[in-house]
Amino acid sequence: MPTDATLPSRARASDELLRTALEQFATVGFVGTSLQQIADHAGYSKSSVLYHYASKEALLEAAITPAIERLEVLVGEFAEGRRSDAARGVFIGSFVDLLLGERLAVHLFVNQGHSLGGIPIVERGNAAVRVLADAICSGATLVEQMRFGVALAGATYALVAGATFFGDEDPVNETLNAHTDEELREALVDVVSELLLPADGRQTR
Amino acid sequence: MPTDATLPSRARASDELLRTALEQFATVGFVGTSLQQIADHAGYSKSSVLYHYASKEALLEAAITPAIERLEVLVGEFAEGRRSDAARGVFIGSFVDLLLGERLAVHLFVNQGHSLGGIPIVERGNAAVRVLADAICSGATLVEQMRFGVALAGATYALVAGATFFGDEDPVNETLNAHTDEELREALVDVVSELLLPADGRQTR
DNA sequence: ACGATAATTGACCGATCGGTCAGATCCTGC
DNA sequence: GCAGGATCTGACCGATCGGTCAATTATCGT
Structure with missing residues (x-):
């Protein structure tokens, strides 16, 4: 596990993804947002999104x-x-x-x-x-x-x-x-x- | 062509579909509503929906x-x-x-x-x-x-x-x-x- | 009765959806 | 330098999406 809280400034991947997801959910809707879109906007692959969050629903919940x-x-x-x-x-x-x-x-x-x-x-x-x-x-x-x-x-x-x-x-x-x-x-x-x-x-x- | 305006009470198919579609669009969202759902709720087939309205978007427009x-x-x-x-x-x-x-x-x-x-x-x-x-x-x-x-x-x-x-x-x-x-x-x-x-x-x- | 047109349908298409999985790559403690 | 977990990714899966099309059935003027 990466030692959290050591680098307060460095953006964590899961946070970037969460921010991007919330942004997309709010602007084009939850059903209207695909995991692919989130991944693209955040600069990751769809698989990475699902690595950090078990499902699209989990992403919404966290958001x-x-x-x-x-x-x-x-x-x-x-x-x-x-x-x-x-x-x-x-x-x-x-x-x-x-x-x-x-x-x-x-x-x-x-x-x-x-x-x-x-x-x-x-x-x-x-x-x-x-x-x-x-x-x-x-x-x-x-x-x-x-x-x-x-x-x-x-x-x-x-x-x-x-x-x-x-x-x-x-x-x-x-x-x-x-x-x-x-x-x-x-x-x-x-x-x-x-x-x-x-x-x-x-x-x- | 069916003689419109003759039977004012009889519900026309396109009207039923439009009503159903508007209802679904409003409750579960436009992107969240499938043509299949509209067809099922109205008691028609998906093909019939697309016969009366050229596309999902046309349905929204009419609604x-x-x-x-x-x-x-x-x-x-x-x-x-x-x-x-x-x-x-x-x-x-x-x-x-x-x-x-x-x-x-x-x-x-x-x-x-x-x-x-x-x-x-x-x-x-x-x-x-x-x-x-x-x-x-x-x-x-x-x-x-x-x-x-x-x-x-x-x-x-x-x-x-x-x-x-x-x-x-x-x-x-x-x-x-x-x-x-x-x-x-x-x-x-x-x-x-x-x-x-x-x-x-x-x-x- | 019959032809024309309206209405309806199932089969089918390519695209995209959310999600799985087996590797590749990176990072770090030892 | 090396073992091992964290991270990241492409290939792939079944399901469903909006939409097309040919064929079937219902309706109606004549």
């Missing part, structure tokens, strides 16, 4: 597990903690952080999570979403549910779609990409809070 | 063209019309109507539009989205852009995800599916207007 686990703890905290305004505020911030920190994985999971049933890690993610939706919906009016759904789904998809429609050299998203993550985070938190927190002079429920 | 064209006229009106509050209100209503009226096609286009480059009708849809984004972004602050993005993407994905995560027999979405389209429309319009229209006492920009 999105960190993001799913972050989502799980976030949802767990929100579900058990009481729905005080302060707690909501903390949740919103953490949620946006998750979106920004795991963009590709979130993109992949959000857009394809439903069609990837049977894959354990995806099921875990879907279960977490259901728990979140349940916590939101219980004892809320339809408009309240919509407010939550639009806010969270909107924040999620606004980022995802931003990265989706406006490719690297697109002229439109110069404005969007010109902003740092900090600016994006602040704007997102602002808008979501606007919907979900009892803003000055307006009742949230 | 989402109506929705894309509705989007195009909607975006066109919004882009040229001035951004008065009344015009915004009309746009929001029409937008939500489009979402509700073309759920499956919207689902398909939203979730897979980016990975289906090269297909003309999809490109047209993407172009329309870009025009809309451009109209929204021009001369707006980051927070304003976010408000628009979150509102439209949120409304879109809240519906799509609702249909996505909460399958037919899911216990969670009983609350959601228990509502009629009219109720859903009203709630959606309310929430989106809340974000995009200068509500009483709050300035939109």
